Amino acid sequence: xxxxxxxxxxxxxxxxxxxxxxxxxxxxxxxxxxxxxxxxxxxxxxxxxxxxxxxxxxxxxxxxxxxxxxxxxxxxxxxxxxxxxxxxxxxxxxxxxxxxxxxxxxxxxxxxxxxxxxxxxxxxxxxxxxxxxxxxxxxxxxxxxxxxxxxxxxxxxxxxxxxxxxxxxxxxxxxxxxxxxxxxxxxxxxxxxxxxxxxxxx
Amino acid sequence: xxxxxxxxxxxxxxxxxxxxxxxxxxxxxxxxxxxxxxxxxxxxxxxxxxxxxxxxxxxxxxxxxxxxxxxxxxxxxxxxxxxxxxxxxxxxxxxxxxxxxxxxxxxxxxxxxxxxxxxxxxxxxxxxxxxxxxxxxxxxxxxxxxxxxxxxxxxxxxxxxxxxxxxxxxxxxxxxxxxxxxxxxxxxxxxxxxxxxxxxxx
Amino acid sequence: xxxxxxxxxxxxxxxxxxxxxxxxxxxxxxxxxxxxxxxxxxxxxxxxxxxxxxxxxxxxxxxxxxxxxxxxxxxxxxxxxxxxxxxxxxxxxxxxxxxxxxxxxxxxxxxxxxxxxxxxxxxxxxxxxxxxxxxxxxxxxxxxxxxxxxxxxxxxxxxxxxxxxxxxxxxxxxxxxxxxxxxxxxxxxxxxxxxxxxxxxx
Amino acid sequence: xxxxxxxxxxxxxxxxxxxxxxxxxxxxxxxxxxxxxxxxxxxxxxxxxxxxxxxxxxxxxxxxxxxxxxxxxxxxxxxxxxxxxxxxxxxxxxxxxxxxxxxxxxxxxxxxxxxxxxxxxxxxxxxxxxxxxxxxxxxxxxxxxxxxxxxxxxxxxxxxxxxxxxxxxxxxxxxxxxxxxxxxxxxxxxxxxxxxxxxxxx
Numbered sequence: 001x002x003x004x005x006x007x008x009x010x011x012x013x014x015x016x017x018x019x020x021x022x023x024x025x026x027x028x029x030x031x032x033x034x035x036x037x038x039x040x041x042x043x044x045x046x047x048x049x050x051x052x053x054x055x056x057x058x059x060x061x062x063x064x065x066x067x068x069x070x071x072x073x074x075x076x077x078x079x080x081x082x083x084x085x086x087x088x089x090x091x092x093x094x095x096x097x098x099x100x101x102x103x104x105x106x107x108x109x110x111x112x113x114x115x116x117x118x119x120x121x122x123x124x125x126x127x128x129x130x131x132x133x134x135x136x137x138x139x140x141x142x143x144x145x146x147x148x149x150x151x152x153x154x155x156x157x158x159x160x161x162x163x164x165x166x167x168x169x170x171x172x173x174x175x176x177x178x179x180x181x182x183x184x185x186x187x188x189x190x191x192x193x194x195x196x197x198x199x200x201x202x
Numbered sequence: 203x204x205x206x207x208x209x210x211x212x213x214x215x216x217x218x219x220x221x222x223x224x225x226x227x228x229x230x231x232x233x234x235x236x237x238x239x240x241x242x243x244x245x246x247x248x249x250x251x252x253x254x255x256x257x258x259x260x261x262x263x264x265x266x267x268x269x270x271x272x273x274x275x276x277x278x279x280x281x282x283x284x285x286x287x288x289x290x291x292x293x294x295x296x297x298x299x300x301x302x303x304x305x306x307x308x309x310x311x312x313x314x315x316x317x318x319x320x321x322x323x324x325x326x327x328x329x330x331x332x333x334x335x336x337x338x339x340x341x342x343x344x345x346x347x348x349x350x351x352x353x354x355x356x357x358x359x360x361x362x363x364x365x366x367x368x369x370x371x372x373x374x375x376x377x378x379x380x381x382x383x384x385x386x387x388x389x390x391x392x393x394x395x396x397x398x399x400x401x402x403x404x
Numbered sequence: 405x406x407x408x409x410x411x412x413x414x415x416x417x418x419x420x421x422x423x424x425x426x427x428x429x430x431x432x433x434x435x436x437x438x439x440x441x442x443x444x445x446x447x448x449x450x451x452x453x454x455x456x457x458x459x460x461x462x463x464x465x466x467x468x469x470x471x472x473x474x475x476x477x478x479x480x481x482x483x484x485x486x487x488x489x490x491x492x493x494x495x496x497x498x499x500x501x502x503x504x505x506x507x508x509x510x511x512x513x514x515x516x517x518x519x520x521x522x523x524x525x526x527x528x529x530x531x532x533x534x535x536x537x538x539x540x541x542x543x544x545x546x547x548x549x550x551x552x553x554x555x556x557x558x559x560x561x562x563x564x565x566x567x568x569x570x571x572x573x574x575x576x577x578x579x580x581x582x583x584x585x586x587x588x589x590x591x592x593x594x595x596x597x598x599x600x601x602x603x604x605x606x
Numbered sequence: 607x608x609x610x611x612x613x614x615x616x617x618x619x620x621x622x623x624x625x626x627x628x629x630x631x632x633x634x635x636x637x638x639x640x641x642x643x644x645x646x647x648x649x650x651x652x653x654x655x656x657x658x659x660x661x662x663x664x665x666x667x668x669x670x671x672x673x674x675x676x677x678x679x680x681x682x683x684x685x686x687x688x689x690x691x692x693x694x695x696x697x698x699x700x701x702x703x704x705x706x707x708x709x710x711x712x713x714x715x716x717x718x719x720x721x722x723x724x725x726x727x728x729x730x731x732x733x734x735x736x737x738x739x740x741x742x743x744x745x746x747x748x749x750x751x752x753x754x755x756x757x758x759x760x761x762x763x764x765x766x767x768x769x770x771x772x773x774x775x776x777x778x779x780x781x782x783x784x785x786x787x788x789x790x791x792x793x794x795x796x797x798x799x800x801x802x803x804x805x806x807x808x
Contacts, residue, residue, distance in 0.1 A: 005209055005264055007611055012217030012416075015618030019626055020221055022693050027700045031708035040697075051693070055686040062611055062682070076264070077381070080257040087224050087253070091242075094229045102233035179683070207411055207466055214419030214618075222423055278466070279583070282459040289426050289455070293444075296431045304435035409613055409668055416621030424625055480668070481785070484661040491628050491657070495646075498633045506637035 003069045006079055007061075013083045014058050017090060021047050024094040043097045049168075049175060050093045053113065056178040057086060057120065067135045068127050075130065078123040085116035106164040110157040113171065117150045149174050205271045208281055209263075215285045216260050219292060223249050226296040245299045251370075251377060252295045255315065258380040259288060259322065269337045270329050277332065280325040287318035308366040312359035315373065319352045351376050407473045410483055411465075417487045418462050421494060425451050428498040447501045453572075453579060454497045457517065460582040461490060461524065471539045472531050479534065482527040489520035510568040514561040517575065521554045553578045609675045612685055613667075619689045620664050623696060627653050630700040649703045655774075655781060656699045659719065662784040663692060663726065673741045674733050681736065684729040691722035712770040716763040719777065723756045755780045 025043045028035035071079075092112040095105040124146070128136040152170040160167035227245045230237035273281075294314040297307040326348070330338040354372040362369035429447045432439035475483075496516040499509040528550070532540040556574040564571035631649045634641035677685075698718040701711040730752070734742040758776040766773035 005213065008210060008614060009213045009217055009260060011611065011615045012214050012618050013221060015615055016218055016221040016420075016622055018689070019619060019622040019693055019696075020225060022697055023225065023626060023629065025697050027697065027704060031701075031705035032710055036701075036710065036714065048690070051686075051690055055683070058615060058686075059679070059682050073261070076261050077257070080253075080260075083220070084250070084253055087221055090221075091224050091227050091229065095233075095238075098229060099233035104234055104238065108238065207415065210412060211415040211419055211462060214416050215423060218420055218423040218622075222427060225427065275463070278463050279459070282455075282462075285422070286452070286455055289423055292423075293426050293429050293431065297435075297440075300431055301435035306436055306440065310440065409617065412614060413617040413621055413664060416618050417625060420622055420625040424629060427629065477665070480665050481661070484657075484664075487624070488654070488657055491625055494625075495628050495631050495633065499637075499642075502633055503637035508638055508642065512642065 003065045003071045003075075006071055006076060007065055010061060010079060010083060011058070013087060014054055014061075017086055018051055018054050021050055021090045021093055024090055024097070042100060046093050046097045049172065050089050052175045052179065053116075054086065054089065056175070057082075057116070060120070060178075064124060064127065064136070067139055068130070068132060070130075070132060071127075072130055074126050075123070078119070078126040082116065082119040082123050085112060085119050088112050089116075101164045101168070103160055103164050106160040106167045107157050110153050110160065110167060110171070113174075114150055114153040114157070117153060121146060121150075148177065205267045205273045205277075208273055208278060209267055212263060212281060212285060213260070215289060216256055216263075219288055220253055220256050223252055223292045223295055226292055226299070244302060248295050248299045251374065252291050254377045254381065255318075256288065256291065258377065259284075259318070262322070262380075266326060266329065266338070269341055270332070270334060272332075272334065273329075274332055276328050277325070280321070280328040284318065284321040284325050287314060287321050290314050291318075303366045303370070305362055305366050308362040308369045309359050312355050312362065312369060312373070315376075316352055316355040316359070319355060323348060323352075350379065407469045407475045407479075410475055410480060411469055414465060414483060414487060415462070417491060418458055418465075421490055422455055422458050425454055425494045425497055428494055428501070446504060450497050450501045453576065454493050456579040456583065457520075458490065458493065460579065461486075461520070464524070464582075468528060468531065468540070471543055472534070472536060474534075474536065475531075476534055478530050479527070482523070482530040486520065486523040486527050489516060489523050492516050493520075505568045505572070507564055507568050510564040510571045511561050514557050514564065514571060514575065517578075518554055518557040518561070521557060525550060525554075552581065609671045609677045609681075612677055612682060613671055616667060616685060616689060617664070619693060620660055620667075623692055624657055624660050627656055627696045627699055630696055630703070648706060652699050652703045655778065656695050658781045658785065659722075660692065660695065662781065663688075663722070666726070666784075670730060670733065670742070673745055674736070674738060676736075676738065677733075678736055680732050681729070684725070684732040688722065688725040688729050691718060691725050694718050695722075707770045707774070709766055709770050712766040712773045713763050716759050716766065716773060716777065719780075720756055720759040720763070723759060727752060727756075754783065 025047060026039050028039040030039075089112065092105070092109045096109045099105045124136065127133055152174045156167040156170040159170065227249060228241050230241040232241075291314065294307070294311045298311045301307045326338065329335055354376045358369040358372040361372065429451060430443050432443035434443075493516065496509070496513045500513045503509045528540065531537055556578050560571040560574040563574065631653060632645050634645035636645075695718065698711070698715045702715045705711045730742065733739055758780045762773040762776040765776065
């Protein structure tokens with residue numbers, strides 16, 4: 001089965017998750033800079049952070065399915081599992097913002113990030129075990145980045161119990177690490193001069 | 203006519219239905235675990251349930267149109283009819299949650315699930331009667347699962363009149379039955395070594 | 405230029421317009437049938453009506469671009485113009501519902517329907533005047549249905565000044581007229597055995 | 607890498623941004639023309655303005671990726687950067703409307719427009735520097751329009767400090783300039799009789 005419809009559906013969910021988060025931004029009652037900063041300042045920062053995460057997942061998802069554009073029933077559900085965690089971002093981001101980075105909301109936000117990271121690993125492994133999955137295995141063989149993210153999320157959750165704001169440091173670090181574009185797939189495809197077929201062009 | 207645009211439109215509606223349900227999740231006023239549990243606990247559970255249903259419909263829809271990728275005017279409307287019922291999920295899920303599983307909202311939720319199941323049957327039958335529909339008829343010949351779901355929804359609606367919470371048991375059972383991936387289409391395609399044509403690649 | 409991206413964008417907007425209207429449905433405060441009927445009864449009816457309109461536009465849009473799958477800059481803007489009117493449906497539907505079909509909101513709703521119908525005519529004419537547009541001209545030559553709809557909308561707006569509810573009769577009549585699937589494009593394509601080319605498969 | 611999925615994702619975000627802005631339109635409490643004018647009149651105007659901007663970006667984006675349908679990791683992030691600015695339109699448009707065009711919200715709206723314009727330039731330049739980017743460089747060589755827009759946004763921001771409403775004049779001027787369809791890409795493609803390949807048909 002071709003992955004094109006799975007990709008389209010995932011794109012739709014991610015596009016909406018991003019945009020729905022903006023709906024969570026409270027519009028200031030007043031009309032001054034102080035109102036904007038006070039009502040929406042933190043919200044804009046957490047929105048930016050969650051936007052970057054969604055962008056990272058979209059980029060990685062895009063790369064992953066370019067390596068391996070056919071899917072089985074197991075991949076369909078592994079993908080829906082990932083989308084479930086990502087669809088909760090607007091909810092946990094809103095709670096984090098409205099409580100001004102209190103302890104429990106920070107932990108819950110971290111657990112949401114962690115859940116999505118684990119779901120992404122499951123998706124990648126499910127695809128690697130499929131027929132044709134050796135391309136995924138080779139390209140992501142020493143998947144250092146894939147392990148650093150969950151570790152940093154766990155660190156953030158732990159730091160939250162000291163001072164909740166501290167948790168944001170490792171969370172932000174993950175975003176920065178991934179913003180450096182992941183060239184592994186491009187390098188792999190170039191090295192093998194082996195495009196995944198006409199499916200990609202469509 | 204090719205089904206690609208029908209699929210894209212359906213994907214869009216389903217993706218938005220899923221994400222819109224998250225907007226219905228009330229963000230806790232307080233910042234403790236008890237606040238989360240009390241304000242959003244039930245909402246997260248009903249969201250998960252409705253998410254799984256939408257995921258199931260998306261998977262089945264995906265399989266159905268892979269078997270039979272051309273559509274007539276009748277299929278367009280049968281599909282819109284299904285989307286209408288699915289688009290009501292955020293509304294009935296929200297009412298179910300806000301009334302903490304009261305009698306009438308549970309019955310209405312069950313009727314919504316039942317309406318979508320019937321609409322899906324109509325869609326499948328409409329496609330089976332089209333030219334080329336014998337593939338659909340053969341793959342879904344003894345469609346046990348297709349009959350068990352409506353029966354369980356009716357059972358749930360009946361149980362709601364005893365204790366509303368009881369209705370959730372058959373509703374959850376449907377989700378679990380379908381989570382076991384439906385291999386009929388994959389098996390059929392493999393058995394016939396007969397891919398639905400270049401349409402799929404696109 | 406190929407119309408595929410224009411179609412995808414339009415599908416996205418229409419899918420969201422449909423789903424956003426559900427967000428406008430007020431969830432009943434109470435948990436009885438009377439609460440549902442009183443809070444959401446009218447809203448469900450107007451939602452159904454607007455859903456059918458959007459479905460009709462989607463179907464017709466789909467048929468139109470199958471006849472003529474290349475687009476110029478003028479078509480891009482004629483299409484955006486149509487989407488603008490359609491994007492206002494959630495707003496005018498909500499006002500109609502919340503005022504329980506008062507005079508001015510009914511007139512505004514009718515003007516919104518009329519605006520979309522005119523925008524659709526402009527789009528169709530823009531495409532008919534393009535190179536290759538003779539297919540559109542031939543298929544929609546005696547466009548009776550295309551003229552009946554605006555006439556009925558104008559009639560509805562006029563009737564609203566007698567009793568607002570009366571306006572709904574011609575509005576509903578338009579929906580019923582179009583629900584009978586438009587076989588003109590299918591008939592034309594069959595008669596000419598002249599599929600619009602490989603673009604469709606994609 | 608093919609740009610098709612990047613285009614689909616961008617279409618999704620833009621389609622939702624447009625539709626989400628309608629959610630920001632307050633539905634009048636009363637049911638007269640005065641209520642509509644007072645509650646929603648300004649909102650409808652700012653919605654129309656922001657709708658036109660999004661339409662312009664969609665059109666230009668569409669043209670840009672038709673010239674150069676392959677993308678690198680850098681383009682993915684330049685595109686996400688643009689989408690970030692565009693996703694803020696519903697927020698800044700709502701603030702502008704609710705404060706009835708006060709000073710700071712007008713400046714913030716102008717900064718949002720400016721940010722999107724700069725992000726678009728970055729995207730265009732990133733694509734021009736890629737292998738195959740000479741097509742982009744040639745088509746947009748003397749990019750007068752691309753420089754006029756930011757200049758008018760800056761002018762608008764400056765005028766806001768005199769009278770906020772004045773800022774809307776240059777903002778509206780930008781919309782009008784771009785509404786005149788950009789024929790450069792069509793002209794370039796015609797001159798070179800050099801379609802970007804089968805990718806476009808898909």
